[in-house]
Amino acid sequence: MTTMSTDMPARTEQTEDPRPKSARRRRREQQWPAYVFLSPWMIGAVVLTLVPMAVSLYLSFTDYNLFDPPHWVGLRNYTEMLTEDPRYWRSVGTTLLYVVIAVPLKLGLALGAAMLLKNLGRGRAFYRSAFYAPSLLGASMSIALVWRALYNDGGTIPHLLDSIGIHTGGWVGNPDLAMYVVVGLTAWQFGAPMVIFLAGLQQISPDLYEAAALDGAGRRRQFVSVTVPMLSPVVFFNLVLEMIQSFQVFTPAFVVSNGTGRPADSTNFYTLYLYERGFTASHMGYAAAMAWLLLIAVGVITLILFRTSRSWVFYADEEGR
């Protein structure tokens, strides 16, 4: 059991031909169908990914409003962003806080639910599907609207908290709480990582638990010494995936703030601010620079996760290597 392995598909028979020239020709002849199969992907990779990446990197050094030709400004966008734009830093802070709270919360719920379902036996399939439903619906505009209403002034959640003596008022209009409405909606969608955790749990051999039990390990010890290490590749996979997705959260932030990032920019998530700079204020160069810093940030964090994973992710099939 490995996760998201980047290694290539297993190599097929590598026939060593004694006559190198004709072999090369033959191999070239054999290769053309592969490139035909790949042609849509290759066109997409060049026209819609590689070239746009280069263009957006170029634009990030320009002043560009979509109508007039781009005007080279060097590092101006970057320096403005990093030194003169408090709204930028506010959006970075909001997004980081959100990622740091929402991702562990979501994964914790997902793991808890997976552990619970694993022990259910009868009814497991039903609960698994029911718990998974929010993961599909949650990304929709409709559910974001529901969330806004539930946390709004007079909504269910403030009422519920009132009744147990916690007076918060509406969360949506409160700059200290508005961001947590988005956290709540994200955490609610724990079904997708839960399903992956559950599949991982089911791949752990019962023998391991039996052996641990024979050695006198209690449930807690079994969890720490068997479940956690055996599940660590799946934890890692979920962590990377959720982290990357969370940095790009948009729809709920847009809905909660009515597209403005209010109150007081407290829900002005990174992507929302990027959209505003690029498409509302027509500062495409600035937005491109923001996108590149996002790419770098996500890249660096992913790299750190991959590096540190060596010390805590345990691959069972590595032992034989």
Added chain:
Amino acid sequence: MSTVAAENGTAGKRGARRWLPHTIALLSLLVILYPLAWLLATSLKPADEVVTSLDLWPSHLEWSNYTTALDGVSGVSVTRLLGNSLLIAVGAVVGNVVSCSLAAYAFARLRFRMRGPMFGFMVATLMLPHHVVLIPQYIIFNRLGLVDTYWPLILPKFLATEAFFVFLIVQFMRGLPRELEESARIDGCGAFRTYWAITLPLSRPALITTAIFTFIWTWNDFFTQMIYLFAPEKFTITLALRSFVDQSSTSAYGPMFAMSVISVLPIVLFFFVFQRYLVQGMATSGLKG
């Protein structure tokens, strides 16, 4: 595994262990499904109860919310909006299934010199934030005069830009036995014939998963649709919901949530029909069996 756990406990504990997980699961289910019940209930509430009453159940069912919702937004009917959403979603499904399965077959089964670097690049794009390519893509479609058409929403899917699905199908195809394909080759089938007649039918579960996820994600998509579509008659149901929001007063609450229910209905339907594929597809995306 549950037997191992149960054996650790005493007889009394064993009884508790049996019903406790079920109780917790049932209670969690109620909490998890509450927002959906709330959505359904609110869509049927009379205007004065939407904000004032905390009762989930409406005092009487206000079906007029739905008739108001069916009239649509800015003179565009809900049927039209649903039709637009459907057109985009179906286009995206066809595009993704065709282009991603073609690319996946090459990566999983064919030998070519650039396979290593290309596969590496494909996997790397899994992590690429969409925003990095967003603005240049917008410029391209703008130059081509395709902004405010459905092309920017459908065309990229025919070019296998969603690496997640290429990866998913590759993973699935790698697990298929090679024998059938090899015997087809020996019988004189070329790569295309083998792909079409052998590999594709065997890959049905992965293709169905791709189709369903593409449908649901495209249906739910808001960001791309908002950027590329301007004319109200081209709006999808998601975009229409948004314009509902902007002019929202409490009196529009009931119809707004009626429309919300209508807009998630296709997803709910898909979910009930295909939940096995959805759950399995999600599970196998994180694991290599």
